[in-house]
Amino acid sequence: MSALIIVEHDNQTVRENIRAVVTCARQVADSVTALVIGDNCRAVADATAAIAGIDKVKLVQHAALAHGISENCAPIIAAESAGMTHVLMAAGAQAREWLPRAAALADMQMITDVIAVNAPDTFVRPLYAGNALATVQSSDSVKFMSIRPTAFAPIEGAGSASVEEISGGADSGQTTFIEARTSSSDHPELTTAKIVVSGGRGVGSAENFQLLETLANKLSAAVGASRAAVDAGYVPNDYQVGQTGKIVAPDLYIAIGISGAIQHIAGMKDSKCIVAINKDPDAPIFEIADYGLVADLFEALPQLQAALE
Amino acid sequence: MKILVTVKRVIDPYIKVRVRADQSAVETDGVKMAMNPFCENALEEALRWREAGIANEVVVLSVGNDSCVETLRTALAIGADRAIHVKAANTPQPLATAKIITAVAKREDPGVIWMGKQGIDGDYNQTGQMTAALLGWGQGLFLSSAKFADGVVTGESEVDSGIRVIQVKTPCVLTADLRLNEARYATLPNIMKAKKKPFETLTPEELSVDASDRLTTLIVNTPPPRAGGVRVADVAELVSKLREEAKVIA
Numbered sequence: 001m002s003a004l005i006i007v008e009h010d011n012q013t014v015r016e017n018i019r020a021v022v023t024c025a026r027q028v029a030d031s032v033t034a035l036v037i038g039d040n041c042r043a044v045a046d047a048t049a050a051i052a053g054i055d056k057v058k059l060v061q062h063a064a065l066a067h068g069i070s071e072n073c074a075p076i077i078a079a080e081s082a083g084m085t086h087v088l089m090a091a092g093a094q095a096r097e098w099l100p101r102a103a104a105l106a107d108m109q110m111i112t113d114v115i116a117v118n119a120p121d122t123f124v125r126p127l128y129a130g131n132a133l134a135t136v137q138s139s140d141s142v143k144f145m146s147i148r149p150t151a152f153a154p155i156e157g158a159g160s161a162s163v164e165e166i167s168g169g170a171d172s173g174q175t176t177f178i179e180a181r182t183s184s185s186d187h188p189e190l191t192t193a194k195i196v197v198s199g200g201r202g203v204g205s206a207e208n209f210q211l212l213e214t215l216a217n218k219l220s221a222a223v224g225a226s227r228a229a230v231d232a233g234y235v236p237n238d239y240q241v242g243q244t245g246k247i248v249a250p251d252l253y254i255a256i257g258i259s260g261a262i263q264h265i266a267g268m269k270d271s272k273c274i275v276a277i278n279k280d281p282d283a284p285i286f287e288i289a290d291y292g293l294v295a296d297l298f299e300a301l302p303q304l305q306a307a308l309e
Numbered sequence: 310m311k312i313l314v315t316v317k318r319v320i321d322p323y324i325k326v327r328v329r330a331d332q333s334a335v336e337t338d339g340v341k342m343a344m345n346p347f348c349e350n351a352l353e354e355a356l357r358w359r360e361a362g363i364a365n366e367v368v369v370l371s372v373g374n375d376s377c378v379e380t381l382r383t384a385l386a387i388g389a390d391r392a393i394h395v396k397a398a399n400t401p402q403p404l405a406t407a408k409i410i411t412a413v414a415k416r417e418d419p420g421v422i423w424m425g426k427q428g429i430d431g432d433y434n435q436t437g438q439m440t441a442a443l444l445g446w447g448q449g450l451f452l453s454s455a456k457f458a459d460g461v462v463t464g465e466s467e468v469d470s471g472i473r474v475i476q477v478k479t480p481c482v483l484t485a486d487l488r489l490n491e492a493r494y495a496t497l498p499n500i501m502k503a504k505k506k507p508f509e510t511l512t513p514e515e516l517s518v519d520a521s522d523r524l525t526t527l528i529v530n531t532p533p534p535r536a537g538g539v540r541v542a543d544v545a546e547l548v549s550k551l552r553e554e555a556k557v558i559a
């Protein structure tokens with residue numbers, strides 16, 4: 001069994017969730033090759049080679065691969081999948097762009113959002129926003145799978161894999177990258193943070209979200225939001241936690257002014273400890289919260305802030 | 310330009326799903342069904358493009374059993390011009406569905422295929438990307454904004470780090486996110502008119518597509534529910550519980 005894992009990066013640093021992908025890859029295969037696709041990203045390949053559990057790193061660099069355009073990147077994954085038994089990548093926007101396209105080029109039925117491995121061909125994945133879990137068996141020769149990084153403990157330690165640069169990359173000419181609008185934030189990354197402070201429509205405005213930002217600073221927490229808060233324009237889309245946003249599983253998730261739609265709960269219900277602060281005692285979020293506080297957030301948050309001083 | 314829009318029939322998003330007693334699947338018998346929300350946004354965008362003169366025809370396509378006819382009739386009532394139903398016993402998996410959409414696209418020759426970014430039932434988020442791959446077309450995914458000019462679509466794609474702006478040449482596959490637009494409803498006069506609109510039924514065999522499953526579902530479970538928690542009286546009790554019981558803050 002040999003696994004190919006696809007490395008997520010920004011041409012400079014490796015996204016931390018790769019360690020969870022290695023853990024999953026080691027459960028299905030005895031040899032793990034990492035594939036780095038990008039431009040001017042030798043440092044990424046070197047950093048990947050220094051992660052435990054990786055036997056070999058393959059590096060493809062080309063100007064057309066700089067911005068992760070799937071039309072240019074997916075054919076490389078499809079070609080490199082030949083001879084592999086598994087292709088794995090951390091579930092997220094990049095995997096959603098690359099893996100289904102690569103799997104279709106290789107004529108394989110991808111498996112999205114794997115949360116457990118029962119056997120090298122049998123996996124557990126959520127359906128219906130996590131309200132059902134399906135155990136599926138794949139008959140494909142190469143199993144393309146995106147895996148939920150929150151479901152696999154990151155591999156620890158260092159490694160010393162070899163890096164092989166392979167030629168490849170071409171511009172399909174179909175799609176052009178124009179710009180990335182990233183929201184600048186001093187907070188930790190949402191999907192790997194130990195604590196997440198998350199707000200909903202109940203927060204009421206973009207200005208009020210500052211209260212959550214302040215609390216998050218105090219706790220070294222990431223800031224998240226429900227879809228309602230994003231739709232209302234309080235925060236940018238990359239704050240969204242939920243079925244179609246980000247999936248998080250921190251040690252502590254503090255839901256503030258969030259009612260608890262099933263689509264939101266799908267994105268945070270695996271958190272170890274959930275706190276809900278909401279003035280509506282009947283809000284569904286209380287049904288899944290470990291600690292529920294019925295309170296006006298404009299009174300509770302300053303008190304919470306003071307209690308943590 | 311012709312636009313092909315795919316619409317999927319799913320359990321109504323506001324219904325709490327339950328697993329069948331034999332654990333073979335999620336129960337759909339006797340459950341309220343609806344058009345997949347993301348497909349509603351895809352259809353809405355196609356209709357707006359037709360109204361803006363970018364497109365002259367909107368063709369809707371659904372793949373699945375006979376009940377898809379109802380979803381297609383709804384799409385016609387909302388405003389699509391023509392419907393195609395590819396009849397399959399059960400909903401094919403994403404790769405097979407993409408092969409069917411590809412075969413239909415080769416017959417119809419649309420300039421754009423608008424699709425929902427994912428079905429809220431299987432939560433795969435694959436079919437659009439796979440269709441683009443099989444057609445050899447560009448893809449614009451999870452779009453919260455899409456503007457067409459001179460054969461090129463400028464799209465704002467919702468990604469993990471924020472918004473990514475891309476330009477995709479047509480023909481292409483575009484997938485809709487919920488923030489793309491607010492979908493309209495069917496009006497009564499249009500529901501009546503929809504009954505007279507062209508409706509074609511095909512099968513995967515007629516399209517020479519092998520729609521067989523690659524994944525076998527062994528069992529479907531309900532995840533263990535979170536144990537109910539406690540209500541705390543005030544912030545002081547909350548902080549003390551977090552420090553001493555849960556031990557999640559210092």
